[in-house]
Amino acid sequence: MRSNRHTASPLSTTFVSVSNMVRLIQRKGLSTCLVGVADRIEQEFLRWEAFDKSARIACHSADGVVELMPIADDQQFSFKYVNGHPKNHRFGLPTVMAFGLLADVETGAPRFLSELTLTTAIRTAAMSALAAKKLARPNSRSMALIGNGAQSEFQALAFRDIVGIRELRLFDVDPAASAKLAANLQGQGLEITLCTSTAEAVKGVDIITTVTADKTNATIITPEMVEPGMHINGVGGDCPGKTELHRGVLEMGAVFCEFEPQSRIEGDMQQMPADFPVTEFWEVLAGRKAGRVSAEQVTVFDSVGFALEDFAALCFMRDAAAEFGIGEQIELVPNNPDPKNLFGLLGSQRAQLKRAA
Amino acid sequence: MRSNRHTASPLSTTFVSVSNMVRLIQRKGLSTCLVGVADRIEQEFLRWEAFDKSARIACHSADGVVELMPIADDQQFSFKYVNGHPKNHRFGLPTVMAFGLLADVETGAPRFLSELTLTTAIRTAAMSALAAKKLARPNSRSMALIGNGAQSEFQALAFRDIVGIRELRLFDVDPAASAKLAANLQGQGLEITLCTSTAEAVKGVDIITTVTADKTNATIITPEMVEPGMHINGVGGDCPGKTELHRGVLEMGAVFCEFEPQSRIEGDMQQMPADFPVTEFWEVLAGRKAGRVSAEQVTVFDSVGFALEDFAALCFMRDAAAEFGIGEQIELVPNNPDPKNLFGLLGSQRAQLKRAA
Numbered sequence: 001m002r003s004n005r006h007t008a009s010p011l012s013t014t015f016v017s018v019s020n021m022v023r024l025i026q027r028k029g030l031s032t033c034l035v036g037v038a039d040r041i042e043q044e045f046l047r048w049e050a051f052d053k054s055a056r057i058a059c060h061s062a063d064g065v066v067e068l069m070p071i072a073d074d075q076q077f078s079f080k081y082v083n084g085h086p087k088n089h090r091f092g093l094p095t096v097m098a099f100g101l102l103a104d105v106e107t108g109a110p111r112f113l114s115e116l117t118l119t120t121a122i123r124t125a126a127m128s129a130l131a132a133k134k135l136a137r138p139n140s141r142s143m144a145l146i147g148n149g150a151q152s153e154f155q156a157l158a159f160r161d162i163v164g165i166r167e168l169r170l171f172d173v174d175p176a177a178s179a180k181l182a183a184n185l186q187g188q189g190l191e192i193t194l195c196t197s198t199a200e201a202v203k204g205v206d207i208i209t210t211v212t213a214d215k216t217n218a219t220i221i222t223p224e225m226v227e228p229g230m231h232i233n234g235v236g237g238d239c240p241g242k243t244e245l246h247r248g249v250l251e252m253g254a255v256f257c258e259f260e261p262q263s264r265i266e267g268d269m270q271q272m273p274a275d276f277p278v279t280e281f282w283e284v285l286a287g288r289k290a291g292r293v294s295a296e297q298v299t300v301f302d303s304v305g306f307a308l309e310d311f312a313a314l315c316f317m318r319d320a321a322a323e324f325g326i327g328e329q330i331e332l333v334p335n336n337p338d339p340k341n342l343f344g345l346l347g348s349q350r351a352q353l354k355r356a357a
Numbered sequence: 358m359r360s361n362r363h364t365a366s367p368l369s370t371t372f373v374s375v376s377n378m379v380r381l382i383q384r385k386g387l388s389t390c391l392v393g394v395a396d397r398i399e400q401e402f403l404r405w406e407a408f409d410k411s412a413r414i415a416c417h418s419a420d421g422v423v424e425l426m427p428i429a430d431d432q433q434f435s436f437k438y439v440n441g442h443p444k445n446h447r448f449g450l451p452t453v454m455a456f457g458l459l460a461d462v463e464t465g466a467p468r469f470l471s472e473l474t475l476t477t478a479i480r481t482a483a484m485s486a487l488a489a490k491k492l493a494r495p496n497s498r499s500m501a502l503i504g505n506g507a508q509s510e511f512q513a514l515a516f517r518d519i520v521g522i523r524e525l526r527l528f529d530v531d532p533a534a535s536a537k538l539a540a541n542l543q544g545q546g547l548e549i550t551l552c553t554s555t556a557e558a559v560k561g562v563d564i565i566t567t568v569t570a571d572k573t574n575a576t577i578i579t580p581e582m583v584e585p586g587m588h589i590n591g592v593g594g595d596c597p598g599k600t601e602l603h604r605g606v607l608e609m610g611a612v613f614c615e616f617e618p619q620s621r622i623e624g625d626m627q628q629m630p631a632d633f634p635v636t637e638f639w640e641v642l643a644g645r646k647a648g649r650v651s652a653e654q655v656t657v658f659d660s661v662g663f664a665l666e667d668f669a670a671l672c673f674m675r676d677a678a679a680e681f682g683i684g685e686q687i688e689l690v691p692n693n694p695d696p697k698n699l700f701g702l703l704g705s706q707r708a709q710l711k712r713a714a
Contacts, residue, residue: 097690105418107440115691340446
């Protein structure tokens with residue numbers, strides 16, 4: 001925590017705290033961040049086969065989950081720490097909190113440590129909007145947003161800026177959440193309708209986004225709500241025992257996911273047999289597989305969040321932090337003049353001479 | 358990075374940098390830390406079945422490995438980030454660098470972020486000495502230390518303070534490493550002999566400790582070097598393709614490990630068939646399985662380093678940091694007055710109104 005410079009010794013690690021991330025997003029503009037992260041995700045997804053991928057490691061407990069999400073190419077390793085605790089509001093804590101790291105693969109040196117709570121909301125929305133841009137009908141203008149919690153503003157703005165959504169229909173079991181979302185979106189160029197049920201909200205829209213938080217097998221969207229040609233962006237069904245879509249919805253059209261081995265365990269797809277057909281989205285981006293094939297087809301993006309999205313977001317934020325000179329240098333690992341003499345770090349005070357009682 | 362207090366808001370995270378860890382170890386005394394961490398490891402190993410355990414996640418590259426090592430009980434989740442890059446000295450970087458975290462399982466809130474490079478050296482040495490205290494012959498007094506790099510001083514002092522070793526015989530392929538180790542151990546109450554080969558160093562000792570760094574299938578110890586009753590503490594063979602002991606050495610006596618599923622992949626045991634007998638050390642501590650059964654038996658502790666040791670070390674260091682008021686508060690996750698309104702964090706400047714070009 002010594003200086004504000006970004007490149008110093010070979011072992012400096014830049015740390016971006018929450019306050020500094022707020023400054024960074026304010027300086028750059030949230031829309032620029034959403035669009036920029038979506039662009040970076042697209043770039044990295046097009047390099048899909050260059051990455052060493054694994055399903056995340058999840059530690060489940062009664063009230064939530066803590067996860068580590070690692071990924072690497074031959075240059076950089078990244079991981080994200082993230083929790084999901086739907087009942088955290090009773091402690092005044094966010095449902096989702098996250099931070100993450102970029103390190104050099106060649107040496108293992110940690111280079112960039114950052115808050116990722118705000119950044120996860122940005123990358124999740126950017127991923128959703130990028131998928132919808134490729135999978136929803138062209139000229140989609142209206143979206144139902146089911147679940148109006150901490151991530152909903154980011155979804156709304158990403159769909160405005162990346163997909164061209166202009167009309168939003170909101171529903172949440174907690175009307176105060178919808179009121180908060182509507183208030184936060186005032187003056188953002190979006191026509192907003194508050195609805196009293198999911199069925200009312202989804203009627204006639206181009207895109208349905210579900211981003212609810214309950215850790216349960218919920219059935220937010222049922223087949224009779226889904227009209228021909230709709231695109232469904234299922235964000236909240238993202239761990240074992242946590243789903244949002246009726247299995248009949250998945251059977252109505254084409255289903256796309258991020259990383260199949262993870263999505264089959266964590267996504268709404270966990271309800272389906274192991275041979276249920278699904279397409280990894282990167283193959284659509286790369287032109288190797290079909291996306292939407294007709295205006296009447298129902299498309300489903302069964303999003304669970306994948307480490308490569310965090311890798312992309314960390315790279316974007318690292319570059320933005322360097323651009324604005326935002327961040328602190330922290331001493332996470334030793335900047336040791338003689339790396340073979342770790343013990344020498346303790347030497348000056350000879351405190352190691354003290355013996356245990 | 359606001360205050361030096363340890364308990365503040367529900368979302369504060371204490372950060373202990375390398376410099377602060379040096380202060381902490383100097384204040385507490387290295388021996389007290391070695392003995393205290395060994396005690397904590399013993400306590401936690403006796404609660405073995407209370408932990409959600411998994412083999413670490415490793416990302417291998419040409420010159421090294423980056424690993425994440427998670428573990429949790431019903432109260433606390435911990436993970437360590439650690440690399441192993443034997444050629445890092447060419448960049449002036451340590452071979453091993455690490456940091457780690459303790460978080461609340463109930464909420465996912467990150468509570469304690471710490472350097473773990475120094476701490477890993479302490480916990481590895483504490484684990485080795487704890488195992489030797491239970492598995493080596495009682496009244497063991499002499500140890501060969503093969504590999505005199507960054508971890509060797511910690512091994513020497515842990516064996517002095519926990520096992521009662523008074524005589525050390527050193528060998529390293531790099532004589533400068535042995536000279537550094539001997540110099541660092543001056544005045545520490547250890548009788549030191551510099552040797553010119555592994556065979557010379559191990560002749561007649563009670564315990565052999567191997568802590569070499571090459572990422573290769575080396576054969577540091579061969580069967581003809583091993584005398585009846587010796588205890589072998591194999592520390593450096595700790596990932597696939599990295600071994601130190603000839604397979605014949607493992608066949609000479611009883612082999613003990615930390616966490617069997619991990620050790621069969623990473624330990625010297627990777628050379629052995631899947632049914633090769635091994636005992637998890639916690640079962641010896643708990644009195645459920647035999648340790649050494651005779652003065653003539655050869656015992657081998659095939660150590661690879663397990664997440665529970667880091668959990669124990671993090672708990673010890675967290676308590677010590679609190680005791681001395683060492684550490685900084687960092688804003689790793691939002692301390693948000695309205696956790697459902699993450700977007701509100703960005704609100705004051707209305708910067709999010711900016712639209713992407």
